[in-house]
Amino acid sequence: MSEAELAMHGDGGPAKRPVLLFMSDYDDPAEWAPALAEAWPELEVRVWPEIGEPAEVDFALVWKPAPGSLRQFPNLRLIVNLGAGIDAIAADETLPADVPIARLADSGQSEMMTGFVVLSVLRHHRELRFFEAAQRERRWAYRHPREHRDCRVGVMGLGYLGLAAARALAGLGFEVAGWSRGRKAADGIECFAGQEELPAFLARTDILVAMLPATAETRGLLGREAFAALPEGAKFVNVGRGSTVDEQALIEALESGRLAEATLDVFETEPLPAEHPLWAMEQVLITPHLASVAVPRTAALQVVANCRRVLDGETPEYTVDRGRGY
Incomplete structure (x- = not known):
C-alpha cells in the first residue's frame, strides 16, 4: 500500500483497508470483485445493499444509482461511473459538489x-x-x-x-x-x-x-x-x-x-x-442498449488507478464536468 493508503484515517493503529462500494443492477459483481481484487488486493469490495458502516466507504463504483442513495456516505472520496454516460448521476442534486465523478474509458x-x-x-x-x-x-x-x-x-x-x-x-x-x-x-x-x-x-x-x-x-x-x-x-x-x-x-x-x-x-x-x-x-x-459495456478485466485497472490517485491527492483521470454532463 502507498503512504497515502497507510495513512488513511490514520490514528496510530492498524491501517484501514480502502473500501469500495459496488452498486449496479445491470453489472455482475461476481465478475467485478475478482478483477478489482487482482488489481488491488488490499481493497475491500462491498456490494449494495450490504454497505456495512457507511462512514467506512471511500469509493463508489456505480451505474444509475437511485437519486439520494450516495448521500449517506460521509467520507466518499470518488464516484466512478460504470460507463461513459453520466446523465443519471449528473441529475442527482443530492451529491456533494466536492466529490469527483470519473467515467470509464477503458480499452x-x-x-x-x-x-x-x-x-x-x-x-x-x-x-x-x-x-x-x-x-x-x-x-x-x-x-x-x-x-x-x-x-x-x-x-x-x-x-x-x-x-x-x-x-x-x-x-x-x-x-x-x-x-x-x-x-x-x-x-x-x-x-x-x-x-x-x-x-x-x-x-x-x-x-x-x-x-x-x-x-x-x-x-x-x-x-x-x-x-x-x-x-x-x-x-x-x-x-x-x-x-x-x-x-x-x-x-x-x-x-x-x-x-x-x-x-x-x-x-x-x-x-x-x-x-x-x-x-x-x-x-x-x-438492440437493448448493449453496444458497449464495461469489461471488468480491463476496466478494473483504471478504477483502481483513479482510486489511488485520489488517495494521493491527485485529480482522477476522465473526471466529468457535471454542468456539461460529460
Missing part, C-alpha cells in the same frame, strides 16, 4: 463499441437487410457491392469512444467525417464543430452514427430539421443516448423514406415499451 469498452459501430455501418452499407428479405422469399437477388470509399459516414460525438470508432471506419476506407461541440482534429477525418457547421456535416453524410452524450444541449438535437438535412435515403445508427433523438421525428423520417434504415441501441424510455411503433418497422434493427 475493452472501446473495442466493443467500435466493433458494434463497424458492424452496423457495414450492415447498412452492404445492404444486408435486402438480402435477408430475399432469403426469406427464397429469391436469388443480386446487388452489386459499392466500394467503401463511395460511402460517406458521419460520426456525431468525438469523445473517447466516438473517435475510436471514426478512426476504425476510416481505416476500412470509408469517407469519414466527425462532428462535435468543440473543435477536434484527427488524421484522415474531416472534423466539423458547433451548430453552425452541423447542416454541412449532415448534408455530406450517407450513414449517420450518433455517439452523443445526454446533455441539455443534445436533447432532441436529432429531430426533423436534422433528418431533413441528410441526403434522401440516408441510414442512421444511434449508440449514444436516446434523449438526443426526437423519436416521433425519427419515425416520420423512416416512414417517408427520408431515412432508409436505422440501427437503434438506445431509446428515450428503456426498456422500449412493447407498444412503441419502432418495434413494428422492418427497416429498423433494435
